[in-house]
Amino acid sequence: MSTTSTDVSSYRPLGRTGVQVSPLTLGAMMFGRWGNPDHAECVRIIHRALDAGINVIDTADVYSRGESEEIVGKALQGRRDDVVLATKFHGAMDDHDPNRAGSSRRWIIRAVEDSLRRLGTDHLDLYQVHRPRPEIDVDETLGALTDLVRQGKVRYVGTSTFLPSQLVEAQWVAERRQRERPVTEQPPYSILAREVERDVLPFAQRYGVGVLPWSPLAGGWLSGRYRRGEQPPPSSRLQRQPARHDPTSPENAAKLDAVHRLTDLADEAGLTLVQLALAFVLEHPAVSSAIIGPRTMEQLESQLGAERVVLDDGLLDRIDVVVPPGTTLNEADRGYAPPALVDASLRRRRRRS
Numbered sequence: 110m111s112t113t114s115t116d117v118s119s120y121r122p123l124g125r126t127g128v129q130v131s132p133l134t135l136g137a138m139m140f141g142r143w144g145n146p147d148h149a150e151c152v153r154i155i156h157r158a159l160d161a162g163i164n165v166i167d168t169a170d171v172y173s174r175g176e177s178e179e180i181v182g183k184a185l186q187g188r189r190d191d192v193v194l195a196t197k198f199h200g201a202m203d204d205h206d207p208n209r210a211g212s213s214r215r216w217i218i219r220a221v222e223d224s225l226r227r228l229g230t231d232h233l234d235l236y237q238v239h240r241p242r243p244e245i246d247v248d249e250t251l252g253a254l255t256d257l258v259r260q261g262k263v264r265y266v267g268t269s270t271f272l273p274s275q276l277v278e279a280q281w282v283a284e285r286r287q288r289e290r291p292v293t294e295q296p297p298y299s300i301l302a303r304e305v306e307r308d309v310l311p312f313a314q315r316y317g318v319g320v321l322p323w324s325p326l327a328g329g330w331l332s333g334r335y336r337r338g339e340q341p342p343p344s345s346r347l348q349r350q351p352a353r354h355d356p357t358s359p360e361n362a363a364k365l366d367a368v369h370r371l372t373d374l375a376d377e378a379g380l381t382l383v384q385l386a387l388a389f390v391l392e393h394p395a396v397s398s399a400i401i402g403p404r405t406m407e408q409l410e411s412q413l414g415a416e417r418v419v420l421d422d423g424l425l426d427r428i429d430v431v432v433p434p435g436t437t438l439n440e441a442d443r444g445y446a447p448p449a450l451v452d453a454s455l456r457r458r459r460r461r462s
Contacts, residue, residue, distance in 0.1 A: 119131075119416055123292070124292050124318050124319030125292070128234075130165045131163045131165060132391050132399065133413070133415065134165040134166070134195075134398040135155065135165065135400075135403075136167050136400040136402035137151075137166060137168035137172060138169070139402050139403065140173070141177045141179075143173045143177075145405065150406070152180065154406055157409060165193040166181055166192055166193075166194055167196070167295075167321065168197070169197035169200065170196060170227075171199070171200025178224055179227045182227055182228040182229035186229065189229075192234075193235065194230065194234045195234060196228065196237070197238070197239040197269060198212070198217060198238065199239030200239055202220070211242055212250040214249055214252065217253040217257070218253060221233070221262055225262065232261060233262065233263050233264065235263075236266055236267070237295060238267070238269065241270070241275050247278055254266040254289055255288045255289040258289045265292050266291050267292060267295065268291045268294050268295070269294070269295035270445045271309075272445070273308035273312055276291075276309065277312065279291050291318070292317075293397075294309065295322070295323050296310075296323070297322070298322035298324070298390055298399075299330075299331060299386060300327070300367075300390075300428060300432050301364050302327060302437040302438070302442040304443065305322075306393070306434050310393060320395050320396050321397060321400055322390055322396060325389075325390040326387070327386070327442065328346060328353055331385075332383060333382040335369070335372075336369075336372065337372075352441035353442055358439075360438060363439070370431045371385065371431055383411050383415065385428075387399060387401070387415035387416070387418070388415055388416075388419070388420050389420060391416055392420055
């Protein structure tokens with residue numbers, strides 16, 4: 110497969126914004142101490158992605174506590190205007206101050222200035238709420254984001270890993286209170302995590318919301334590193350996210366079985382598993398651009414050009430047999446657990462003593 114630059118004709122609309130985006134977005138989570146601490150190599154990876162036709166870069170303030178944004182800022186010197194630049198807020202940026210996190214007006218106004226400084230720019234093309242905060246009034250968050258848009262510091266606002274009901278609530282509040290409405294959503298979406306096909310993706314199509322799926326390779330499960338009869342190389346993900354990567358859990362055993370069957374399908378089709386996985390996500394008509402998160406140049410090269418892979422209906426049907434539509438094999442891959450499912454007291458009536 111060629112890794113030459115993306116054909117401009119393959120670019121896709123970002124919802125109804127009028128912005129055209131490459132089918133692949135470069136995610137920067139692995140740039141910095143969370144993944145690759147070599148800043149010079151990370152800059153080279155970013156430049157290679159841009160030269161290959163990728164025009165969207167997505168990062169977050171919490172990625173390596175600002176280091177990822179700093180690396181992206183270095184790489185974009187002299188190239189900022191060529192990029193749709195997206196970042197996110199919500200994650201804790203301090204271990205002691207609880208107000209340096211979340212989606213309150215107080216924190217958003219501070220967080221955006223920090224991100225702009227680290228990224229070396231005077232505006233963000235897309236500023237996203239990284240996770241829901243049900244305890245915070247949605248109007249509080251959208252009100253602050255609306256002010257940033259009116260000040261010219263942000264062009265568009267979006268969300269990440271919101272439940273269908275939360276997505277609808279944000280649209281409703283925006284309309285009723287005359288706030289900027291979220292125009293994008295970043296959901297977890299891969300062959301192994303298909304729950305968003307039930308409601309989130311149909312919602313996005315109905316309301317013209319751009320979709321930027323994260324983890325299309327299912328956190329490395331669809332990277333090709335798991336082969337029958339072979340021991341996978343050690344991974345730091347097991348220590349960071351045991352619920353998603355501990356092979357002894359029944360949920361992850363089911364994922365491993367699915368990976369082996371998907372690998373067989375990819376082999377029969379003459380594709381790598383990476384190509385199969387990315388092409389599958391890009392096949393959904395709601396998807397604007399899939400976020401890839403390479404740590405090394407080799408990983409980037411293995412993913413470039415996947416947007417040119419076309420999966421025929423027969424192969425897509427066989428994928429549906431391995432993991433049925435709307436199915437997520439491991440709850441941990443959903444990326445967000447509603448409080449009512451985590452805190453038992455929210456599901457039980459308080460009884461008088």
